[in-house]
Amino acid sequence: MPEYVVSVGMEVHAELMTESKMFCRCPVGFGGMPNTRTCPICLGLPGTLPVPNEAAVEMVIKTALALNCTVPTDSVFHRKNYYYPDLPKGFQVSQYGETNPIGYNGFLEIPAADGGTKRIKIRRVHLEEDTGKLMHLPGGGSGVDYNRAGVPLMEIVTDFPPDIESPDEAKEYMSQLRAILIYLGVCDGKLEQGSMRCEPNISVRLKGSETYGTKTELKNLNSFKSVQLGIEYELKRQSEVLEAGGTITQETRGWNEQTLSSYLMRVKESEADYRYFVCPDLIPMNFSEEKIEAIRATLPELPLAKLLRFENDFGLSNYDAGVLVSEQYWADYFEKCVELGADPKQACNWMNGDFARMLNEAGQVGLVDGEGIEDKPASQIRPQHLVELIGMIESGAITGKIAKSVFETCFATGKLPSTVVEEEGLTVISDTSAIDALVAEVIAGNPGQVLQYREGKESLIGFFVGQVMRKSEGRADPQSVQAALRDALK
Amino acid sequence: MSISLDEVRHVANLARLQLSETELLSFQGQLNSLLGHFEDIQNLDVSGVAPKPHAVAMQNVFARDIAHQPLPREEALRNSADTKAGLFIVPTIIEE
Ligand SMILES: [Zn+2]
Numbered sequence: 090m091p092e093y094v095v096s097v098g099m100e101v102h103a104e105l106m107t108e109s110k111m112f113c114r115c116p117v118g119f120g121g122m123p124n125t126r127t128c129p130i131c132l133g134l135p136g137t138l139p140v141p142n143e144a145a146v147e148m149v150i151k152t153a154l155a156l157n158c159t160v161p162t163d164s165v166f167h168r169k170n171y172y173y174p175d176l177p178k179g180f181q182v183s184q185y186g187e188t189n190p191i192g193y194n195g196f197l198e199i200p201a202a203d204g205g206t207k208r209i210k211i212r213r214v215h216l217e218e219d220t221g222k223l224m225h226l227p228g229g230g231s232g233v234d235y236n237r238a239g240v241p242l243m244e245i246v247t248d249f250p251p252d253i254e255s256p257d258e259a260k261e262y263m264s265q266l267r268a269i270l271i272y273l274g275v276c277d278g279k280l281e282q283g284s285m286r287c288e289p290n291i292s293v294r295l296k297g298s299e300t301y302g303t304k305t306e307l308k309n310l311n312s313f314k315s316v317q318l319g320i321e322y323e324l325k326r327q328s329e330v331l332e333a334g335g336t337i338t339q340e341t342r343g344w345n346e347q348t349l350s351s352y353l354m355r356v357k358e359s360e361a362d363y364r365y366f367v368c369p370d371l372i373p374m375n376f377s378e379e380k381i382e383a384i385r386a387t388l389p390e391l392p393l394a395k396l397l398r399f400e401n402d403f404g405l406s407n408y409d410a411g412v413l414v415s416e417q418y419w420a421d422y423f424e425k426c427v428e429l430g431a432d433p434k435q436a437c438n439w440m441n442g443d444f445a446r447m448l449n450e451a452g453q454v455g456l457v458d459g460e461g462i463e464d465k466p467a468s469q470i471r472p473q474h475l476v477e478l479i480g481m482i483e484s485g486a487i488t489g490k491i492a493k494s495v496f497e498t499c500f501a502t503g504k505l506p507s508t509v510v511e512e513e514g515l516t517v518i519s520d521t522s523a524i525d526a527l528v529a530e531v532i533a534g535n536p537g538q539v540l541q542y543r544e545g546k547e548s549l550i551g552f553f554v555g556q557v558m559r560k561s562e563g564r565a566d567p568q569s570v571q572a573a574l575r576d577a578l579k
Numbered sequence: 580m581s582i583s584l585d586e587v588r589h590v591a592n593l594a595r596l597q598l599s600e601t602e603l604l605s606f607q608g609q610l611n612s613l614l615g616h617f618e619d620i621q622n623l624d625v626s627g628v629a630p631k632p633h634a635v636a637m638q639n640v641f642a643r644d645i646a647h648q649p650l651p652r653e654e655a656l657r658n659s660a661d662t663k664a665g666l667f668i669v670p671t672i673i674e675e
Binding site: 107109114115116122123127132134140142143145146165170171172225231232234235364367369372373375 | 637641
């Protein structure tokens, strides 16, 4: 079969982390009893007047700036008209036009396969409102919950022609975008809960062809893995259809997590007729240069920039740096350790190794300070614990092996490593006479191996070192032990 | 500028209105008379007038992001034709 290439346009919806809804002051939340967060405005009752949430507008400006977009001086809200029971007003407030959205003509950089970065052009970042939730009831009828109706929703759309040219790049785009939104504090990025949703438009064409194929839209992608698998599946499916002489129809397909395949949801028979017009209830917005610059000044270092800096400044591997920057609090934790004097590579190894595993098992998070994140309490291990532990290994005060058990005690009790070492008498045995005594014991106990060693089987030194270390309960310094053994075995 | 009977039918369908042929014809006439007024406006010389994005001459009316008490659920559901388990009940939707 000739080679087909895939092109992907991404449409991402992100619920903004505001306290209240977009045009009314109903609280925003997840879960809870249906229809307990509504009011006349978000229920679309007649005679109500919506007022936009300023925090939501600022969050979108912030995102637009982080995505290198132009923020216009003037921007308005439009009504997108259609009927569906999850839309109580009969229209969704959104933003229409090329240069009207709060952000347009930007880009996001993703790590490229060759080690550099690749730009994915962003066409628009606009603000709208979420819909309610529909559920089918056994025995007929559908139930509607309007708790989500009117929650501030940001839509981020990539440009055409698409820059995303593989399932991997699509996953990378989503992962970078999610990290940016979380770093900005505008969205919690929970794909599985639907606070961040992505709908890729996927088309294939013969390699070398200039014309883009007909695209299908894929829905129900609830994880990065499904984004990647879903696009891989569509690439294969569409290529096979074309290869068999068939045609691709413009349709919406759903992703099935269980069967790992896509299924037809609906065929797009005609372009929807939304009859956009400027919402007469909502007053036009004007963003002054000062306001935009004030928001720009609050932008944090973004994940990819941080990752590259960790690689360059600290010599960390791409993988390790990636794990550290995957959550801002984790990157902050690492930087605090380095700031307090820890060797960056050691700090990274402990953090991404034992510490991460223990946090995971205990259902905790590692924080510089603070009580915890959501339902996860903060570990008692703070950066100063880790820094002290690493320092004690480096200075030779404790062995790496002892350090692990010290760390476990610290993790459980919150005590500082120095305290644990002192209380349990775990310092390294550097006293030569103590080591010599252990060496003598081991030599006396293993006459056979001693003979073999003296006859030239020098590889047995490892065996002897192991024996001495065991007798010292891991407290002897392996290098001193080896030196003492070589002396004694001469 | 005028609107065809098919366009009236299309717009009525988008608005979920079921109109008889007589009603369609009647609305076509009314809409065309409205469009006639717009045609008059279009003939005006507005070359010196800056376009306005909105009919209201105001800017930046925002609310602070502070959540208020929402409606009690019974109140919210009170006008609904049918409810069940705290949900608004609508005819079955066969999509998604
Ligand atoms: Zn409300």
